[in-house]
Amino acid sequence: MKRRDMLKTLGIATVASGTGGIMLTEAEAAELNDALNIALDEYAFPWDPADPDVPGRMNIARVPDDYFMPGRFAGKNVIVTGCARGMGADAARRLAREGANVVGLDILEELGAETIESIRAEGLNAAFVPGDITRDSDCERMVSYCVETYGSLDAAINNAGVMDALHPDEEIDYPNQRDRLMARIHEAGDPYWNRVMEVNVTGTFYSMRHELRQMMKQNTGGSIVNIASVAGIRGFGGTPPYVASKHAVQGLTKNAAIDYAPYGIRVNSTGMGTTITPMFKRAFEIIRQRIGTGFKDSGISLAKIESLLQYSDQNKMGSTSAEQVAIMLFLLSPEASNITGATYNTDGGFSVY
Template sequence: MSTTTPTGQFTEYAAEFAGKTALVTGSASGIGLATARRLGRGGANVVIADYNQQGAEEAARTLKDEGIKAAAVALDVTEPASAEAAVRFAVDTFGGLDLAVNNAGIGGASAPTGEYDIDVYNRVVRTNLDGVFYSMRYELPVIEAAGKGGAIVNVASILGSVGFAGSPAYVAAKHGVVGLTKTAAAEYAAKGIRVNAVGPGFIETPLLKDMDKAAYDGLVALHPAGRLGHAEEVAELIVFLLSERASFIAGSYHLVDGAYTAV
C-alpha cells in the first residue's frame, strides 16, 4: 500500500509497472522528470524525451544511477516526424510502448489578446496543443497494435478550465488539450486504452525560475493552500491515472491546484 510520510515523500507500489515501457515528453526536468522517476521506481522502463537533448541524457543517467531502466531521446513535439521517431525509439529500445505522458510545453509571453504577438501565439499553440496531438497520433496506434491495452495522460493546466489575463495562447492551448483528451478517450476506451488529463496549478518548476519575488508572492496568494505545488505531487496523480488502480477512469480531467480554481 502506498502511503504519505509526514515529510511529504511517497512510497511506491512496488513493481506495479514492471515489464511496461513509458514515454514521457518534456521530462528532462520538472513534472516530466518527477513522473519518469516515479514510473521507474514502480518498475517501468522509461524514455526521457525532451527538446533539450543534453538535459534528457543527463536525466536518464541520473535515473540509471538510481537503478531505473531509462533511455533518452531528443524530441521536438512541434514536428510530427520527431514525435513518430520518439515512439519508434521507445519500441526499438525497450520492445514496445504501454504508457505515455504528454507533458512537453512552454509558457509564452504575457500580453492582452488584442496585442498578442501572432508568431508567439502560434508557437505556444503548436507546442502545447499540436504537440500533444502529434504525440498521441503516433503513441495510440503502437499501443493499440500490441493488444495489451495501456494508458495515456496529457498534462494540461488549471488554465484548461479557467482564463488568465495576458495568456490567450496558453489558455487556448490547454483548453484544447482537455477537449483532445476527451475525444481520444471516447475513441479508444473500448480498445483498452485509457486517456486522461491532469491540470496542475502553479508548480515549483524551472518555468518559474525567472519570476521576481513580488510576482511569485502574488501567485502564492492565489492558492488557498498557501503555497505552490511540487512536481512530485503532480507525478503521483499522473502515475495513479496510468495504473490499473484507475482502471475505470477515462476521459477525465483532474486538477492539482491547492484550491486555486475553487475560489
C-alpha cells in the same frame, strides 16, 4: 538511498518472476512496508508558531520528493515527453523506480540526456530520445525507439509544454522579447501565439497520434495522461495562447477517451495549479521584468492567486512537482481502471472558489 537500493533488488526480482508483482505473506509485507516507508504517516501538521487568529490551523503534509510505490509499473514501457527537468524529470525518475522502462524525449538534449543518465545510474531502465514534439517525425521516432528498445508501448505522459515562445534555456530579456512573451491579446505577437499553440496543441496531438497508433497495433490496451493546467478549465489574464492551448489539451483528452475506450485505452489529464517548477519560476521572472518596464494593467488578472491549500500553508507555498507526479502516475496506472476522459484538477482547490 536505502529505498532506491532496495528497489533495485525488488525490480530485478519482479521482472525476473514475470508475474508483474511479488507475492508476500502478511508479515513480509509489513516488514517491507516498514523498510521502504511506503505508508505516508500524516495528513497534516500544526502551524509553528500557531496562528493566533485561527486556532488549530494546519499545514498539509506534502508527498515526499523521493516517494514511490515499488513494483507498480514493473515491466511496463512508458514514454515521458519533456523529461529534462521539472515534472517530466520527476515523473520519469519515479516511473523507473516503480519498475517501468522509461523513454524520455526533450528538446533540451544535454540536460535531457543527463537526467536519463542519472536514472540509469540508480540501476534502473531508461533511455533518452532528443526531439521536439512539434515535429511529427520526432514523435514517430520516440515511439519507434520505445518499441525497438523495450518491445512495446504501454503508457505515456505527454508533459512537454510551454508558456512562451522562448527556447526553454534562453535567457529572459523582456524589453527585447515582447513579441515572444506573455501579453494580452491586443499586445500579443504572432511568434508568441504560434509557438505556444504549436507546442501545447499540435505537439500533444502528434504525440498522441503516434502513441495511439502503436497501442492500437498492439491490441493490449494502454493509458495516456496529458498534462494540462487549471488554465484549461478557466481563464487567466495575460496568457491567451496558454489558456487556449490548455483548453484544447482538455478537448483532445476527452475526444480520445471516447474513441479509444472500446480498445482498452484510457486517456486522462491533470489540471495543475501553481507548481514550483522551472517553468513557474521563468513565468514570474517574465512578470517581474515586465513590471520593471512600467507595465500596468487593471490588476484583475491577479485578483486571486492562491489556492485553498496555498492560502492555508504557513509559507504560502504552491504545489510541488512530487505532488503533481503522484496524481499523474495514479491516473497512468491500472489502479485508475474506471477513470477515462477525466481532468483531475490538481490545483489545491483553486478552481472551487
